[in-house]
Structures are given as structure tokens and as C-alpha cells.
Amino acid sequence: MRFNDTVLGAIFLALAVFIIVSASGFHTPPGQKFGPGFFPTIVASVMAAAAIGLIVKGLVGRRGARLVELDAWFSQPRLVVQGASVFAFLLGYLAFSEDIGFLIVAPLLLWALIWLLWGHPMVALVIAAGASFAIHQFFVQVLLVPLPWGIVPYFKLF
Amino acid sequence: MLDGLVNTANLAKAFGLVFDPKTLAIICLSSFYGLFFGAIPGLTATMATALLVPVTFFMDPVPAIGAIIAATAMAIFSGDVPGVLLRIPGTPASAAYTDEAYAMTMKGQAELALGACLVFSVVGGLFGALALALIAPALAELALKFSTFEYFWLACLGLTCAVFVARGDPLKGIISLCFGLAVAQVGIDVVHGTPRFTFGSISLTGGIDLVPALVGFFAVPELIRNVTANHGRVEIVAQNIGSVFRGQWELFKRYPLNCFRGNLIGVLIGALPGAGADIAAWISYAVSKRFSKEKEKFGTGHPEGLVDAGAANNSALGGAWVPALVFGIPGDSITAIVIGVLYMKGMQPGPTVFINSQDLVYALFIVFFLANLLMIPFGWAMIKASRRILSVPREVLMPIILLFCVVGSFAIENTLFNVWVMLAMGIIGYLFEENGIPTAPAILGLVLGKMIEENFLLSMIKVGGDVTGLFGRPIGGTLGATTLAIWILPLAWLAWRRLGRGGHAT
Amino acid sequence: MKASLKTLIAGTALAVLATAGVAQAAWPERPVTIIVPAGAGGGTDGTARLLAKQLQDELKQPFNVVNNGQGGGIVGHTQIATARPDGYTLGIVYNYYQWKMLGQADINHTMFAPIAIYNVDPAALLVNVNSPFKTGKEAFDALKADASKYKIGCGGSCGGSWHIPNAELFIKYGIDPKKPVMVPSAGGALSNQDLASGGLDLAVGSLPEGKPLIEAGKLRPLYVVSSARQGAPFQDVPTAKEALGVDMEGGAFRLVAGPKGLPADIVSKLETTLEKIWKSEEFQNGMKQRNFGTKWLNSKDTVAFMQAHEASMTETMKALGLAK
Known part of the structure; x- marks a missing residue:
């Protein structure tokens, strides 16, 4: 703009x-x-x-x-959706992470965003789940950052 | 204190402490940790240190301190890598020259840029370590004479840099700077305790945290640009990163003065409390541009500024340890945390630490040299790996980086509020860039805003509101006169030249 | 590109396959967060981590220290008070009532479930080694003659933990506490450094915070606001009574608290555990090593202590003209 x-x-x-x-x-x-x-x-x-x-x-x-x-991309609906998706991702995290929990909200948002931008829904799901889980474990277990658990019961792998 | 004599028995003991297999393993592990933290936008060297603290609490002194030194040194270098390849600085310390480095990438010189970042990081780091080991006490003695008056002028000098680093429309540059200064004023002001621009929000009383603001300002616009690019994907320009060390010796021979100047500025700024690697990089980049013979090339992918600033932010790390170790006064945000760790390890900072725990101090120096030497192979591996990491499709990588930005912003103070800050600053940053408003002055305003205001108001309280009191102390007066000279001389010179030219015309 | 993608997928698939069991037991059955309303590495952080480590050993769950030093501690205190009272968020509370008096934030004892006080650090008065004042009495007599000539660092915010007890001493000695030029700072370290640089005449603060510069031969403590002398290396610093003839105690306190509404069984379990930890040699040595004072008050006495803190703050802040 x-x-x-x-x-x-x-x-x-x-x-x-x-x-x-x-x-x-x-x-x-x-x-x-x-x-x-x-x-x-x-x-x-x-x-x-x-x-x-x-x-x-x-x-x-x-x-x-x-x-x-307006920028050129505003005339292409697909690019507008993609641009908006970044904000949707952030707003989605802000709205739901506390109550529902990082382990549910992060993979879902990540899946949606990768699917939208890249395609390949099944591969995207695996990547999203894996990346979220890895980030979660690194921050929670190694660095002791209290990412919200929400409705996910607490567990410990190691 | 040291009396110039090295106690060989303690030195031997120190080598034994550092070259213990377990200690070396910890140093290597924390190096990887630091490389990773630095390379991911939103995760900074300070954060890497803060998050290491709980882990180091259960270690012996040397591995604990070694872990922190290795992690921070690697992180400051590694922050350059996403700057070169993605135009997102990994840490605030790389922000000063991200545009320059990326411009080099666009010209097909990514190898040269990455190599320069690595080589001059190593050189800067080693210089910082040398300075720490040799001139620590003298330098800290000088920094200790600084009161609010001196800090005020120092902050003014810092802001002056904004004028030198800004590009494009000067009006927009001024607006950007003022915007950054205004954002820095949000929250309770330290001097009078008045809540300002908080709109009744408790979260805002704490002010705007620098890290989420920086992540928002740099990462979000980049992400939006990526996902709205017309062809869906922006390929990373440098597909082949060959030998990163090629051409570095030529670079060094061409800019020996820059390298030395960057090292020196880094150590000095680092040793001054309140200013760390990020400010050292800004100032040395500005100095480099100011005194360059090829000023016009800056911003177009010219390696000269990289030599200065790349060395400065790494040498600042060593510099920051000087007052931390000698007087227990942190030189930057990293050593502020380190001091706590030193206490916990029974190495209470102060001149006595050089006598009571001489072996540990030597060990600390050795770790500093070792970590910076390790940076050559590790950094090389990191650059190689970065190509692999970045060969993952960007449409996959960008969302993951976005999640990292969210988690990183959250982890600073463990509050969602900082994620809001990141979002808001991201939107503003995007609009700024779209409208040709440079973002660098805003960042500098944000970094220096509190320092300049606090020290001015405190100085005024001390002298009863008399502005000439700012020149009342010898060091402060000198700094003030220097600042004013830097402001006035270019104008006077310009006026003189105009007059001169006018004379020729008639 | 394909190879790296495959590696990525293989790795993530492995991570997803890993599953975990869920434990069920009485509190605490998962990690507890301890909010420290101060930055990592500071005094509050240090004592909190000492406690957290031992709580972890005793209660067999991680006690994670989380720092939030924003707004000089206001944000962290608010986080403690507004957390879910389920026992999984506790925090360290320290001198807080100045925020209410200064009109910055209404934080008071009714917002918390206080569990125990574990530390009290007495305030002190410091001068530059080149200062003409060799004793507290010399300084106070000069202040009594003309206080407005002197610049005094507050060792943090004015009206804070170190300023208030010293201001009370001023009043008791007959010095107008409103007269000297009081200079705030963003923390004790900065105030002490400013004193060492010659930017201030005196600075209120504490001995542990001033220790590096005292030992470096840059600063000199004049007295400590405590009824007994402190341990080594400060055994030579006189008490307020010895220096000025005014018997007084005052300074910073730290206590463990949860949000209001914390179940009584959790409060009592924590109280018992903390008392055991406080009495342990490990805790006492850890505190002594860093020159932190130790004091124990149980939950009930802590509430009374907080009420007394609020009453004395109200009085002194009014006398200082700082109350808003």
C-alpha cells in the first residue's frame, strides 16, 4: 500500500x-x-x-x-489470500495458543500455511507436525520455556 | 593487578581445565547451539545466553562460562548468514549491514559476503579476546569515569550515526528516527515514574521490548514480500556457494585500516555499559561510510562496510567482558546475565577475581581464543549447511521461520503480548518499506531512545536544569564538543564550499 | 532438494511416532513455573534459582524460573497475581507498594497467596572513596546543615527498597528528606557506577550490590540499616545504630507467593517444603556465598509483614511528597 x-x-x-x-x-x-x-x-x-x-x-x-x-499483488486474489495468510497465522496463534495449547495450534496453523503456499497437503502435514513438535521439545525440554499446554495433557519424553 | 607477569603454574592449570574432554564437548555443543540460534531470525545471542543460564547452573565454572562464550561468539557470526541469503538479520547485531550484504548476494557475490562475515568475525573475535586479556583493567578504568553526562553525549553520537546510515529521502529518514524514539518512550519512564502512552495497559507499562520489535520490523515484511511475490517463489540468488575463503586475503589487504578500526570500535563500544554488539556494528558501519573513499558504493553491495562492522560486532563481545569481569558492571545485555553466572560459580567479579581465581580467569581467556578459532571450521560448515537448509522450498521454510519468530518473541519474557508487538511492528515495518521510509533510523531510535532521554533528564536533575551543565565535566565536555563539532563542521564546510563556488561564479 | 526433503520427512515422522504417557498424582504432577519479576542474573533471579533447584529435588517436578523484568517488575508481579491459581504458577514478590503510592500500578497483598518470606537485605549508604565523609555521622551532619547541596542516587527508582529506609533515617535524624537532590536510575548497579564516576555525592543501595566496587576500592559503605552487623566481608560496616544512634531495620525483602485463591493444601505443602529448604545447609550456604540475608516468616506472618510494609510505605512516601 x-x-x-x-x-x-x-x-x-x-x-x-x-x-x-x-x-x-x-x-x-x-x-x-x-x-x-x-x-x-x-x-x-x-x-x-x-x-x-x-x-x-x-x-x-x-x-x-x-x-x-495498491500494490500489484492486490489485483491477484491468490496473492491477496497468501499475504493475508501471514496475518491469519499470527492472529490464530494469538487467539488460540493459550487455551488450546501449542501442540495443537502450531501444527494446524503451520499445516494450513504450508499447504496454501506450497501444496502437497500430506507432506505438508508431516512437515508441520514434525517441525512444531521439534520446536516444542527444544524450547520446553531443553530451554525450559513454558509454551502453553492448553488442553494437551502434560507429558515428558526423556 | 596482573603486573604484566603471567603465572605459568596457573596458566598450565587453566589449559588443563579447558582441554578437558568434557569441557571441550560442552564448548562444541554450545557452539552448534549458538550457530543455530544466531541463524534463526528472532532468536538472538542474548536470548541464547539467557536460555543457557538454567543449564549452566549445574556445570563446573569453566564449562559453564565456556558454553556461554562459545554460544554468543557463534551466534553473532551466524546472525550474518540469513542476512546475506534472505535479507533477514539473524540477530540485531547483523542489522546494520544486512542490506549491504544482501545487495552483494544480488550481485552474485554471496560467497564473498559470507566469507567476509566469517573471516572478519573471527578476526574481530580474536582481537576482542586479545583486548580482554591485555588491556582489560585500563579500559574499564576509563569507562568507569562515565556518568550520565558522558552517556548522554555518547547516545547523541550514536544518534548522529542515524544520519550517516540513512539512505533515500532525508525527510522520511527523520520521520523514521522520530518514530523509533517515540516508540522507545512507551512505558514507565525511569526518571519520573510516569506511565506514558500505555493506554491503561499493564503490559505496555514495561515498554516495547527490542527483540520482538526487531523481529517484527525485519522478518514480517520479508515474509509478506515473499508470499505475495508474483511468481510465487523468490529463488535464493546464490545457488552455488563455493569457496568462501577465496578473495578474503585480498579484501584484508585492501581494507587493513577498516578491519583494525572495526576491531577497536567494537572493543570500546562493547566495554561501555549499555552498548553492545548491535550498536558497535551500527557505529562502525557509519564510520566506515563516513571515511570511505568510495562512499557512493555503500548500499550497492560493497564489502568495505562489512569488514568494519563484521569485525566490530564480534570484538564487542570481548570488550563487554572487560568491565563485567573487572568491576562486575555489564558491558552489554549478554554480560549482564553472565555476571549472575559468575557469582553462582564463586567467581565474584572484581579486581580480586584476578588474584583469587587466576586459573579460572586464564581459562576464560583461553576459551575466548578457542571459541573464535573454532568458528573457522564451524562457521564454514554452517555456511555449507545453510545452503542445504535453504534448498528446502521457501514455501516450506517461510512458515517454519514464522513459527520461530512467534516462539522467539514469546520466549523473551514468556508473554503473548510480545507476539502482538511483533505483529504490530511487522505491519508498520511493511508499510514503512512500501512507502520508501528507511527502517534503520527507526531501529536506532528504538535502541538509543531510552538512553538519551534518561541520561539527559538525570543530568538535568543533578545540575538543577542548567543545560550548560552538560559540558561541566572534562570527559563529558570533550565528548559534547566532539558531538557538536561533528554536527556543525559538515554544515560549515558545505556553507564554505557554497560561498567559494559563488565567488568563482562572479 | 529431494534428498534434503526426504531427510526432513524421515526425521519428522520419527518424532511424531514417539508417544508419551501421562502421569496422574497429587500436586505437583507437572512442571511448576516460578515467575521472577526481574532480569536473569540479578539478585532476585539468583535466590529464586537456588529455591527452584531445591524445590525440584524435594517435590520431584521441574520448577522452572521464568524472568520478566519489564516495567521495573510491575509486569511480572501482575503476571503472578493474575495467573491461574492451580499451583503451577508461583512467583517471587519483592517490595511492591511504591508502585501503588506512585500511581503506577495497584499491586497489594490481597492479590497474592503469600507463602513465605525467605530473604531480607538491609539497605546501606555508600560514598565515593574520595568523599570527605568518612562516617555516617559526618554525612548526616552535613545533610542536616544543608541537604539541598547534595545529589543522592536512589539505587533504582526513588521511593524504592533502598531509598525508603534511608529516608526514614533522615527523618529520625532531623534531616528534611525532601531537600537533597534524589537521582533515580534503572537499577543499583548503574547508581553505584554513577557514584564511582563522581556523578553523585552519596548513593543509597545495598552491600551485595555494591560489593564489586567496594572491593575494587572505588566506593565506601557508611552504614547498614540493620540491628546487627553483616557477615564477612562486611563485618566492619557499622549498623545505623552504631553510626547514627538510630536503631532501625529496613531494606528489600523477597517472598514466595502464588496468585490469590491458591488452594489451602498447596499453600501448606509449599510452606512446609520451603521451611525445610530454608533450614537446609545447602540453602543457607548458597545465600551466604552471595551475601544475601536470610529471614524466615511463615504464610500467616508474611501477610502481616506485607501489611506493615504497606503502612510504613504510605507514611514515608507521604513525608517524602512522592505519594500521588
Whole structure:
């Protein structure tokens, strides 16, 4: 998604204004010249100045250009699905890993993603299951990272 | 302390401790562990160390410390490999020159890039080990004189690097830098204890963790680019990785100064608390570009910066051990963890450790040299294996890397919140790259944001808000003057040249 | 490409074929996570790992230490308090009430199921070896004369474990605790380093944290806020009573707790096991080796201790003008 410089500048200007407004609410302790709002204000002011520069540049340089340009792949449904699949994978993990457990959620997501991108569903299933299990064992048994078990009963191989 | 004399009895004992079969086995195993951790994006050298701690608790001192030294040295090198082949840095320390290295790959010079990463990592690592063994006490003595004033200027110098490393539209570079600085301000500020931009979330009070942010910024856009590429697959350019050592001697002969400069910057930055291999790489890459005769070639696949920065991040590892060992002050995030291990092993950091446990200190030095020498065969094997690993279809590899990114982000603090951070930063990183906003300044802002603000505010508390107080101490004043000179001189020079040119015209 | 794929498949198939049995028994029947709201390698982490190792030996299940030092410990404390009270997530709780007083996070004793206090470290006051102050009395008399001239490091956040007991001493000695320039930092090590570099006049902190620089001949401890002297190598550091004539105890504490609602049988099983561990030579030696103080309070006394901590924090923070 490519934005025109003017739009881009406006987005960052809005962010900078938000930071400055929030920072003005930070309480500076009595007797201090520089409080917690000082640095955010400086940083956001510089950001705002650069953003205004970008707006001007966009207005001068690319008059008549479209405000937002979609990438080429947005016109190909298959690529859109593939692009979205990365986010679906992450959101799926975030939503279900705690309650259902790594050992179920990770292989399923991995299987779906490999199948979608590569094909060969059966081989993909074996790879997904194997890779998830290997990662799980390495982190849980060797490095003692508490990956969520969810509904999977606890077990130990070695 | 050491009085220049080496106690041969203790040295012999130290060799015995290191070249014990069990110790050697542990060092080799942790080398593989480090190579693996470094090569997988999202798994960093710091994390490799943190996750080794529980394992080392049940080992003798020398194997425990050997395991950590070997793992971190290998991880910092190995982080370069996915940078060269996939344009995803394996660890933050490789981020500074990932674009450069990948550009070399695109030009068909993957061997040269990988070889340079390996050879100069080894050289840097050995230099770091030498510095640790020889000049440790003197260097730490200097670093110890640094107060908040000095650190403020040091952070300013670091930010100045952003100007040198940035490419493309300067306006967008400034926005990117400010964005990174703004993200660094999320959370409770250490100085005044005010929760900022947390929107009432407890997780956000802790701020944005660097590692998931980096993983998101680098890995997610790369993954999206891959899966949305028109022909479905982007082939790895370097299909044949031949002799990685070919051409390295020529490279060394061409850039001897760069190599030495990178080593030195690495050791110095490493020894300064709060700055580690990643910042050493950024600064030395920027220095390399600044003083290069072929500035215009930077960013187009030019090995010069790789020589500097590749050496710097490995020599920083040795440098970081200097204050850690001599004063118990960590030089970077890795040695912050190491200090705890040293305590547990009865090697309490401090000048006395050189007297009480001289054999163990010697053993530590020997492990440092050994690990970096082992890097030559192991790193070579790693590069060879990486080709095999990467010959797995990308459509299979990418999802697995994505899962690693998720698990790696989670494992930093064991919270799903960091996976959210990775996702959010991934989307932002993708939009940044699509719109030609450079990501490097944002990362630098994120790394240095807290350091610069904290040290400024603390200095102001100390001097009662008087800004000239920043120049009040000898070292701080010198650093400040240097920083201002770096800012002003190029402008003055530019103005002078313009005037001069104007004069010729009339 | 084909060969590598085959290897991959063969390997993964093997891994999948491996199966495992599920054990059934009383708590704990699977690994227990101990949340440490501090980074790996620090003091809290060290004591937690010492406990975890022995808990593992006693209860025959892994006790995994998990670090979360974000937000100066707030995030980790919240994680402990909001975990499922099933006995599989416990944590180390330390001085927490300043967050409530500073308006950062409402963390208090009612959110936890306290099990036992196992460690208390007294606060101390440190100076640079080049400082004109040779004793606590000299420093305090100078502060009493004009406190606003001096910059004091807080050894972490101001209003934290080390600052509060020292501020109480100031009040008892007749020094206005609001007068000196109090300088916060992101931890004791940084504060001590700043003191050694000459950036501060004094720093509150603890002896174990200051040890490397004290032994390096860079810093000098003036007193320790404890009613008895500390063990070697700090046997020469006077107590607050010897140095100033004010008998007081104060500093950092560490205790084991679970989330509120932890079943009573798990609490009592842990309490008994921890007491046995605390009394063991292995634990006592491990703590002594790293200069950590030991103190034992059972579950009931720990609750009372936490209430007292909250009351004294409220009072001192108000006197300091830090309460929000």
C-alpha cells in the first residue's frame, strides 16, 4: 500500500499532534525544569516539521497523483489470500495458543500455511507436525520455556 | 593487578581445565547451539545466553562460562548468514549491514559476503579476546569515569550515526528516527515514574521490548514480500556457494585500516555499559561510510562496510567482558546475565577475581581464543549447511521461520503480548518499506531512545536544569564538543564550499 | 532438494511416532513455573534459582524460573497475581507498594497467596572513596546543615527498597528528606557506577550490590540499616545504630507467593517444603556465598509483614511528597 507523500505526511502529522497533546498532560514534578513530557514533545515537534515538509513536497511534486496506490499483488486474489495468510497465522496463534495449547495450534496453523503456499497437503502435514513438535521439545525440554499446554495433557519424553 | 607477569603454574592449570574432554564437548555443543540460534531470525545471542543460564547452573565454572562464550561468539557470526541469503538479520547485531550484504548476494557475490562475515568475525573475535586479556583493567578504568553526562553525549553520537546510515529521502529518514524514539518512550519512564502512552495497559507499562520489535520490523515484511511475490517463489540468488575463503586475503589487504578500526570500535563500544554488539556494528558501519573513499558504493553491495562492522560486532563481545569481569558492571545485555553466572560459580567479579581465581580467569581467556578459532571450521560448515537448509522450498521454510519468530518473541519474557508487538511492528515495518521510509533510523531510535532521554533528564536533575551543565565535566565536555563539532563542521564546510563556488561564479 | 526433503520427512515422522504417557498424582504432577519479576542474573533471579533447584529435588517436578523484568517488575508481579491459581504458577514478590503510592500500578497483598518470606537485605549508604565523609555521622551532619547541596542516587527508582529506609533515617535524624537532590536510575548497579564516576555525592543501595566496587576500592559503605552487623566481608560496616544512634531495620525483602485463591493444601505443602529448604545447609550456604540475608516468616506472618510494609510505605512516601 503506497501512500502519496501528502497522505503520508498527514498521517505522521496526526501522530505527532497526538504525542504532543498527550505529553502536555504529563505532570512535571515541582522544582524540575524538564519533566516526562519534555522529550516526547521535542521528538514529536521534529516529526511534525518533517511531516509538514512531506505534505508540501507531495502537494508540489505529485499533483494529481492518486492518494493511495495498491500494490500489484492486490489485483491477484491468490496473492491477496497468501499475504493475508501471514496475518491469519499470527492472529490464530494469538487467539488460540493459550487455551488450546501449542501442540495443537502450531501444527494446524503451520499445516494450513504450508499447504496454501506450497501444496502437497500430506507432506505438508508431516512437515508441520514434525517441525512444531521439534520446536516444542527444544524450547520446553531443553530451554525450559513454558509454551502453553492448553488442553494437551502434560507429558515428558526423556 | 596482573603486573604484566603471567603465572605459568596457573596458566598450565587453566589449559588443563579447558582441554578437558568434557569441557571441550560442552564448548562444541554450545557452539552448534549458538550457530543455530544466531541463524534463526528472532532468536538472538542474548536470548541464547539467557536460555543457557538454567543449564549452566549445574556445570563446573569453566564449562559453564565456556558454553556461554562459545554460544554468543557463534551466534553473532551466524546472525550474518540469513542476512546475506534472505535479507533477514539473524540477530540485531547483523542489522546494520544486512542490506549491504544482501545487495552483494544480488550481485552474485554471496560467497564473498559470507566469507567476509566469517573471516572478519573471527578476526574481530580474536582481537576482542586479545583486548580482554591485555588491556582489560585500563579500559574499564576509563569507562568507569562515565556518568550520565558522558552517556548522554555518547547516545547523541550514536544518534548522529542515524544520519550517516540513512539512505533515500532525508525527510522520511527523520520521520523514521522520530518514530523509533517515540516508540522507545512507551512505558514507565525511569526518571519520573510516569506511565506514558500505555493506554491503561499493564503490559505496555514495561515498554516495547527490542527483540520482538526487531523481529517484527525485519522478518514480517520479508515474509509478506515473499508470499505475495508474483511468481510465487523468490529463488535464493546464490545457488552455488563455493569457496568462501577465496578473495578474503585480498579484501584484508585492501581494507587493513577498516578491519583494525572495526576491531577497536567494537572493543570500546562493547566495554561501555549499555552498548553492545548491535550498536558497535551500527557505529562502525557509519564510520566506515563516513571515511570511505568510495562512499557512493555503500548500499550497492560493497564489502568495505562489512569488514568494519563484521569485525566490530564480534570484538564487542570481548570488550563487554572487560568491565563485567573487572568491576562486575555489564558491558552489554549478554554480560549482564553472565555476571549472575559468575557469582553462582564463586567467581565474584572484581579486581580480586584476578588474584583469587587466576586459573579460572586464564581459562576464560583461553576459551575466548578457542571459541573464535573454532568458528573457522564451524562457521564454514554452517555456511555449507545453510545452503542445504535453504534448498528446502521457501514455501516450506517461510512458515517454519514464522513459527520461530512467534516462539522467539514469546520466549523473551514468556508473554503473548510480545507476539502482538511483533505483529504490530511487522505491519508498520511493511508499510514503512512500501512507502520508501528507511527502517534503520527507526531501529536506532528504538535502541538509543531510552538512553538519551534518561541520561539527559538525570543530568538535568543533578545540575538543577542548567543545560550548560552538560559540558561541566572534562570527559563529558570533550565528548559534547566532539558531538557538536561533528554536527556543525559538515554544515560549515558545505556553507564554505557554497560561498567559494559563488565567488568563482562572479 | 529431494534428498534434503526426504531427510526432513524421515526425521519428522520419527518424532511424531514417539508417544508419551501421562502421569496422574497429587500436586505437583507437572512442571511448576516460578515467575521472577526481574532480569536473569540479578539478585532476585539468583535466590529464586537456588529455591527452584531445591524445590525440584524435594517435590520431584521441574520448577522452572521464568524472568520478566519489564516495567521495573510491575509486569511480572501482575503476571503472578493474575495467573491461574492451580499451583503451577508461583512467583517471587519483592517490595511492591511504591508502585501503588506512585500511581503506577495497584499491586497489594490481597492479590497474592503469600507463602513465605525467605530473604531480607538491609539497605546501606555508600560514598565515593574520595568523599570527605568518612562516617555516617559526618554525612548526616552535613545533610542536616544543608541537604539541598547534595545529589543522592536512589539505587533504582526513588521511593524504592533502598531509598525508603534511608529516608526514614533522615527523618529520625532531623534531616528534611525532601531537600537533597534524589537521582533515580534503572537499577543499583548503574547508581553505584554513577557514584564511582563522581556523578553523585552519596548513593543509597545495598552491600551485595555494591560489593564489586567496594572491593575494587572505588566506593565506601557508611552504614547498614540493620540491628546487627553483616557477615564477612562486611563485618566492619557499622549498623545505623552504631553510626547514627538510630536503631532501625529496613531494606528489600523477597517472598514466595502464588496468585490469590491458591488452594489451602498447596499453600501448606509449599510452606512446609520451603521451611525445610530454608533450614537446609545447602540453602543457607548458597545465600551466604552471595551475601544475601536470610529471614524466615511463615504464610500467616508474611501477610502481616506485607501489611506493615504497606503502612510504613504510605507514611514515608507521604513525608517524602512522592505519594500521588
